[in-house]
Amino acid sequence: DAGITQSPRHKVTETGTPVTLRCHQTENHRYMYWYRQDPGHGLRLIHYSYGVKDTDKGEVSDGYSVSRSKTEDFLLTLESATSSQTSVYFCAISDYRDNTGELFFGEGSRLTVL
Amino acid sequence: RKEVEQDPGPFNVPEGATVAFNCTYSNSASQSFFWYRQDCRKEPKLLMSVYSSGNEDGRFTAQLNRASQYISLLIRDSKLSDSATYLCVVKGDYKLSFGAGTTVTVRA
Numbered sequence: 001d002a003g004i005t006q007s008p009r010h011k012v013t014e015t016g017t018p019v020t021l022r023c024h025q026t027e028n029h030r031y032m033y034w035y036r037q038d039p040g041h042g043l044r045l046i047h048y049s050y051g052v053k054d055t056d057k058g059e060v061s062d063g064y065s066v067s068r069s070k071t072e073d074f075l076l077t078l079e080s081a082t083s084s085q086t087s088v089y090f091c092a093i094s095d096y097r098d099n100t101g102e103l104f105f106g107e108g109s110r111l112t113v114l
Numbered sequence: 115r116k117e118v119e120q121d122p123g124p125f126n127v128p129e130g131a132t133v134a135f136n137c138t139y140s141n142s143a144s145q146s147f148f149w150y151r152q153d154c155r156k157e158p159k160l161l162m163s164v165y166s167s168g169n170e171d172g173r174f175t176a177q178l179n180r181a182s183q184y185i186s187l188l189i190r191d192s193k194l195s196d197s198a199t200y201l202c203v204v205k206g207d208y209k210l211s212f213g214a215g216t217t218v219t220v221r222a
Contacts, residue, residue, distance in 0.1 A: 035212075042118060042201065042212030043158070090157060102148075103210070105157035 003027050006091050006106040014114050019078040021109045023091030025071075031094045032074040033058075033103065034066060036087040043090065049074055081113045115140055118204050120213035127192050127220055134188040135216045137202030144206035147178055147185045152199045152215065161187075161200070192220045 003026030013019055023032060031050055035043040035058075045058030047066040055066050063085060065077045078085055088110050092103040120137045127133045139147075147164035162169065164176040164185050175188040185204075189196055197220045202213035 040122075040214055042116075042214045044212075045209070102160045103158075105159070107157050108155075 004091060004093055004104060004106040006089075006109045008109060009107065010110045012112045012114065013081055015082055016080050019081050019111065019113075021076045021089055021091075021111070023074040023076070023106055025074075025093050027093060027104070028071060029093040029095050029104075030071075032068065033092040033094075034064070034074065034076045035090045035092060036060065036085075037090060037108075038087050046076065046089075078111075081111075083113050085111065086113045087111060116213075117141060117211040118202055118213040120202050120216045122214060122216060124217040124219050127218070129192055129194060129220055129222055131192050131220075132188065132190050133192055133218055134186060135200070135218075136184045136186045137204075137213050137216075138182075138184045139202075139204045139211070140183070141204070141206045141211075142180075142183060144183075144204045146205040147176075148203040148205075149174075149176060149185075149187050150201040150203055150212075152201055154198075158201055189218070192218075194220050194222060196220050 005024045007022045033048040034046040037043050044060045046064050049055045049068040067075045088108050090108050091106040094103050149161040150158040151161040152158040162171045164178050168177045173190045177186045199215040199217045201215045204211045
């Protein structure tokens with residue numbers, strides 16, 4: 001299995017509080033992604049990174065920011081969490097930007113915003 | 115309209131049965147197609163790519179119909195371990211679009 005770890009794996013927080021999810025990889029892959037998964041929806045891309053300090057928005061980026069200061073770490077921040085951000089968040093990595101379609105996913109972070 | 119649509123199921127089948135399901139996509143310029151498997155409360159993992167001529171991987175057969183814009187997955191001789199949600203993934207315009215998944219439950 002690809003070396004991807006997400007933390008925390010579970011978090012309950014209150015509306016309006018900041019939350020940071022961390023994704024750490026040991027594969028030295030260039031591309032990293034943050035997705036959210038909700039019932040009835042496919043995985044939706046929040047933000048992605050194509051290198052250190054190089055990031056771009058996905059289809060559901062409002063309310064989220066990211067940072068990548070090292071190849072191995074990709075942080076997702078909810079500046080002020082809302083109940084609509086209750087979801088399961090998956091980090092993924094790949095060698096090539098969508099070329100093969102093979103993404104390696106972390107185990108997910110389950111976030112509940114009360 | 116969603117870019118990728120799947121019948122959510124569930125498809126409940128006995129061991130040894132054959133089960134098949136489709137996925138439709140809206141972007142006719144889509145370039146590549148994949149099936150991912152996701153076990154309950156786990157991360158998705160690539161099951162197989164889907165090639166224009168169709169392809170098999172053991173008990174799994176994937177087909178692509180560009181004219182009607184759908185892909186299919188067929189599972190033969192179903193095993194209990196095939197119980198999972200199968201995600202259809204379509205690549206187009208440098209973006210991957212995921213379907214919401216089709217749930218398959220194989221019963222003993």
